[in-house]
Amino acid sequence: MTSQPLDLLPDSSTSFLSPYLPPSRPSDRVFVTLTYAASLDSRIALGHGQRTQLSGSESKCMTHYLRAHHDGILVGVNTFLADNPGLNCRYSIAGKSPVEASPRPIIIDPTFRCKIESRSKSMMAAACMEGKEPWILVSAEWRNSVSPSDLVHIQSTERMGARVIPVVGLQSDNRNESWAAILKSLKELGIRSLMVEGGARVINDLLCTAVDDINGTKVSPIDVVIITIAPVYLGKNGVEVSPATALDNLYDITWDQFGRDCVMASFNKKLRATF
Numbered sequence: 001m002t003s004q005p006l007d008l009l010p011d012s013s014t015s016f017l018s019p020y021l022p023p024s025r026p027s028d029r030v031f032v033t034l035t036y037a038a039s040l041d042s043r044i045a046l047g048h049g050q051r052t053q054l055s056g057s058e059s060k061c062m063t064h065y066l067r068a069h070h071d072g073i074l075v076g077v078n079t080f081l082a083d084n085p086g087l088n089c090r091y092s093i094a095g096k097s098p099v100e101a102s103p104r105p106i107i108i109d110p111t112f113r114c115k116i117e118s119r120s121k122s123m124m125a126a127a128c129m130e131g132k133e134p135w136i137l138v139s140a141e142w143r144n145s146v147s148p149s150d151l152v153h154i155q156s157t158e159r160m161g162a163r164v165i166p167v168v169g170l171q172s173d174n175r176n177e178s179w180a181a182i183l184k185s186l187k188e189l190g191i192r193s194l195m196v197e198g199g200a201r202v203i204n205d206l207l208c209t210a211v212d213d214i215n216g217t218k219v220s221p222i223d224v225v226i227i228t229i230a231p232v233y234l235g236k237n238g239v240e241v242s243p244a245t246a247l248d249n250l251y252d253i254t255w256d257q258f259g260r261d262c263v264m265a266s267f268n269k270k271l272r273a274t275f
């Protein structure tokens, strides 16, 4: 199963994106890009568990171009199970094979719900062929008391090249603590830039998360927000992106049109503003 490479973006689109790409200089923390596609009524899927294509071909290219510029791409386990995403990079990058250009797929899955089943098998098989093998972040508490049958699932998942990585604090009820734990683990694993694609729980949580910076000040972990707006309504049963608090954090905002979609790119103030 080999997918066709996507078309190349015009220079105007790569110039539009270039200020928002992760910096190449080393940093003491993970650079986080939050990106997703939403309808005009801020829905990202028609219903829970329903894969819904919102991006047109041009904005899909944009997403894969962004993937090529990040070390990791993260989704929640519901997205993994609903969408069976490849999470690879099908945008051709000069001098790089598709595997080299692809980010590391990272799945937040505290209790390992994505255990080997036909769908995750096909995703992992596809990822092995066209991208990098996924890392599955599970709760360390869950991993320490794993059942014999789940242990078998872990071993068969790892035999396919994936890694099941225990994270201390992942199952915390406190989103600040769980995101601090996720980002600390990923940094230790060598991820310097992370593209967060969804789903709704992940996006809504992350928008309201605050983690300690090097001075111990609570700041948002998000650096850049890039949102595709598709000109459709998904209706009230759709899966909504709407954080728990009001936010007015974005700056250096620019908009560009990709086919029939509009894409907003912006930086996120590190300090959280709520009104």
Ligand SMILES: NC(=O)c1ccc[n+]([C@@H]2O[C@H](COP(=O)([O-])OP(=O)(O)OC[C@H]3O[C@@H](n4cnc5c(N)ncnc54)[C@H](O)[C@@H]3O)[C@@H](O)[C@H]2O)c1
Pocket (backbone or CB within 6 Å): 035, 036, 037, 038, 043, 044, 045, 047, 048, 049, 050, 051, 052, 054, 075, 076, 077, 078, 079, 080, 082, 083, 108, 109, 110, 170, 171, 172, 175, 178, 179, 197, 198, 199, 200, 201, 202, 203, 205, 239
């Ligand atoms: N349009 C888009 O850009 C887009 C992108 C991604 C997903 N989607 C859609 O979103 C829907 C899925 O969204 P969702 O909200 O149901 O699920 P999700 O993908 O956000 O996954 C939620 C699950 O991930 C785990 N998780 C997430 N954050 C965690 C944290 N901080 N700590 C511990 N565990 C955590 C939990 O098990 C949680 O139940 C699907 O229908 C999918 O098609 C759309």
Ligand SMILES: Nc1nc(=O)c(N)c(NC[C@H](O)[C@H](O)[C@H](O)COP(=O)(O)O)[nH]1
Pocket (backbone or CB within 6 Å): 036, 037, 051, 052, 053, 054, 055, 060, 063, 075, 079, 083, 084, 085, 086, 087, 088, 197, 198, 228
């Ligand atoms: N940018 C974007 N536009 C969409 O319309 C949509 N539904 C997603 N959803 C993100 C989700 O994770 C998808 O499942 C992957 O975008 C699937 O794409 P790949 O198989 O990885 O190429 N993302």
